[in-house]
Amino acid sequence: MSLVSRFLIALSTAVLATCAAPPPPAGIAAAVEAQPFVIAANPLAANAGLEVLRRGGSAVDAAIAVQAMLSLVEPQSSGMGGGAFMNYYDANSGKIMIYDGREVAPAQATPGMFLGPGGKPLPFDTAVLSGRATGVPGAVKMLALAHQEHGKLAWRELFGAAERTADEGFIVSPRLHRMIHAEFAENHAPDVIAYFSKSDGTLLNAGDRLANKPYADFLRRLAGQGPAALYAGETGARIVARTRAEPLGGSMTMADLANYRPVKREALCGPYRAYLACVPPPPSSGVGLLQLLMLLERTDIASRGAGDPQAWFLFAEASRIMYADRDRFVGDPAFVNVPVEGLLAPGYIAKRANLIGESVGPPPVAGNPAEAVVAGTDRTYEPTGTSHFIIRDAQGNIVSMTTTVESIFGSGRMVDGFFLNNQMTDFSFSPVDTEGRPAANAVAPGKRPRSSMTPLILLDGDRRFAGAFGSAGGNAILAYVAKSMVAAIDWGMPVQQALAAPNLVARGRNFNGEVTKFSPGMMAALQAKGVDLKPGQGEDSGVHAVMIRDGRVDGGYDPRREGVVLLLSR
Incomplete structure (x- = not known):
């Protein structure tokens, strides 16, 4: 199946x-x-x-x-x-x-x-x-x-x-x-x-x-x-x-x-809340977006709101986990094995979600989903x-x-x-x-x-x-x-x-965001958790x-x- x-x-x-x-x-x-x-x-x-x-x-x-x-x-x-x-x-x-x-x-x-x-x-x-x-x-x-x-x-x-x-x-x-x-x-x-x-x-x-x-x-x-x-x-x-x-x-x-x-x-589809979310499969990064949504479903972000620093912290940490996997594994499926099922397997998502702690840790590394082939660290720059x-x-x-x-x-x-x-x-x-x-x-x-x-x-x-x-926005589209x-x-x-x-776009060591749209109190609360927001770039x-x-x-x-x-x- x-x-x-x-x-x-x-x-x-x-x-x-x-x-x-x-x-x-x-x-x-x-x-x-x-x-x-x-x-x-x-x-x-x-x-x-x-x-x-x-x-x-x-x-x-x-x-x-x-x-x-x-x-x-x-x-x-x-x-x-x-x-x-x-x-x-x-x-x-x-x-x-x-x-x-x-x-x-x-x-x-x-x-x-x-x-x-x-x-x-x-x-x-x-x-x-x-x-x-x-x-x-x-x-x-x-x-x-x-x-x-x-x-x-x-x-x-x-x-x-x-x-x-x-x-x-x-x-x-x-x-x-x-x-x-x-x-x-x-x-x-x-x-x-x-x-x-x-x-x-x-x-x-x-x-x-x-x-x-x-x-x-x-x-x-x-x-x-x-x-x-x-x-x-x-x-x-x-x-x-x-x-x-x-x-x-x-x-x-x-x-x-x-x-x-x-x-x-064939579209790649997965449940999110009351809906079925359908996206393009590789070489699109739709699998990354579904993974991010599945990670967020394992948090209490839905019971919070835009004014809650914890909500943005959870979003940032889930994003960093997703990007670590996306950057390592996704490519053209006609040329490389993309472990789509492994990346979206409930057990793997649960293990990755456990990486979200009380504050920002080191940049997450790619995981080991089922059927993954060892791949090199990605060096793509996507403006x-x-x-x-x-x-x-x-x-x-x-x-x-x-x-x-x-x-x-x-x-x-x-x-x-x-x-x-x-x-x-x-x-x-x-x-x-x-x-x-x-x-x-x-x-x-x-x-x-x-x-x-x-x-x-x-x-x-x-x-x-x-x-x-x-959306537009290069690698930030997923966020x-x-x-x-x-x-x-x-x-x-x-x-x-x-x-x-x-x-807010969190990828690796970088936390980019619209700093002028977050209140000073929000910025201070995020920084206390290790989310040090800097202005974004480009379009x-x-x-x-x-x-x-x-x-x-x-x-x-x-x-x-x-x-x-x-x-x-x-």
């Missing part, structure tokens, strides 16, 4: 408690359970998706429109040159499917491709701007596969909003302004500077209009030709040429693009980035999708108006650790790098849709999503309030979530970004 089947049986035999919660905030609730909605990180992207739903399109149709627009208006996060995981719920059957559009390493990639002189790992800022940083893009072919199976409108009808906006231009938002003027390595890349510079040589500011004629032209070809517009022909040739250019040119070929295949996977959106169509089908170009503006290299990903830097730069043990997330030809993207869908005891969560779930489910907060609650969280409460839509967007919840009027 599979792990998923055992979880389903466990859930179906459990007594499902009612999740009491305050009424959702005004303006976000809807009285009709099947009312379509779009939650996305940018209003233009959300409106593009809603317009497709208004025309009778499916959730997958709308996802394509959202992604096309995000590539234009939020290029620091995701795009046509990147990858994604889609978690899809079929309302008719109650089944969940995972569409894996993760990038893959080119066929000529080598384990030591990010090692410099003397066998030492390259500085991240050097690697991220290199031609070697880009993996074979996966988002477009993945969306095409999902559309083939769940689309209602023709493919060619899904790009109009993004095409028009690229032609006419859009107003640079305050967030994009901050990214344009930031001090990341990619901000110094020639393509980034050229794209975001005005005629006088100065950088664009919030309120300026930005048009992208090359992207509009590409979208016209993508609409007419399908995925071949990216994976072959002139755009494909330009992608290959751009990635092979110095410095540190890569090895991608036209054959790599032509041979890319998205993967349909913040990415975007998440959630869509429900008129039939009740759900898309929960996390999408990325990895770092801010990806590799900083642009082709036909969109940035190329730097997903290869999501691999461990060192293929072995100091003891010579191979890293689970080492580079290999055709391998998918480990991902922290964990688009999650909640089901109730009758396998009806009950909610969805997902961002788990915190939001604890706040919404355990502490009964309205979703919008749950997403706004402070973030921070980008959580979007929704829960169905008493037949009503309680949706939220991360106030740290520029998201929106849009409901389709009936």
